[in-house]
Amino acid sequence: MLKIIIQFLQNLFKLPQTQPQGYEAIQTGEQRLEANEFIDSKIGYSDDLILNLKHDHVELVELYGAIAGFIEQENYEYIAPALEELKNKFNLHLMQENVHFYCYLEQSFLDQKEQLEMIKGYRKEMNAISAAVVRFIKKWQSQVIDATNIYEFNNEYNAVGEVLAQRIHAEEHHLYTLYQP
Structure with missing residues (x-):
């Protein structure tokens, strides 16, 4: 689902289709979420x-x-x-x-x-x-x-x-x- 959202935003804002460095993990303060944990997270x-x-x-x-x-x-x-x-x-x-x-x-x-x-x-x-x-x-x-x-x-x-x-x-x-x- 995240990939679809990123694709949508890239198309909307004409951003390059490359993934940013560090995409495989997202840094959130002291907690580090791996990409698959982030992708599996739910919308509240x-x-x-x-x-x-x-x-x-x-x-x-x-x-x-x-x-x-x-x-x-x-x-x-x-x-x-x-x-x-x-x-x-x-x-x-x-x-x-x-x-x-x-x-x-x-x-x-x-x-x-x-x-x-x-x-x-x-x-x-x-x-x-x-x-x-x-x-x-x-x-x-x-x-x-x-x-x-x-x-x-x-x-x-x-x-x-x-x-x-x-x-x-x-x-x-x-x-x-x-x-x-």
């Missing part, structure tokens, strides 16, 4: 995790709404910086979800095949959604948004927003309810 429950994830959703929706305001007011020059902020907050949210939420659920439901498959399905779907969102943001950050292409941007923006809204609803009303101590 957090009382605040769901609250924090829902707060992230609020912030993401607010940013999304701000971009809609820039479109409506024809303040196109503010869209690119807002997209950058949206991308950063979205990536942090995904990292939190992947490392703390999904890992915890998967270890909690190891012995319940149907639930585990559903959780993995949600995770796979979220990875596809996140890839689409990142593609959308990168596309529009690489070009000037103005009156000549705002219609195209707005169509793609609305499609991304619809998918994200459906996903947020599904997470908050179904998936997050599975997170229990």
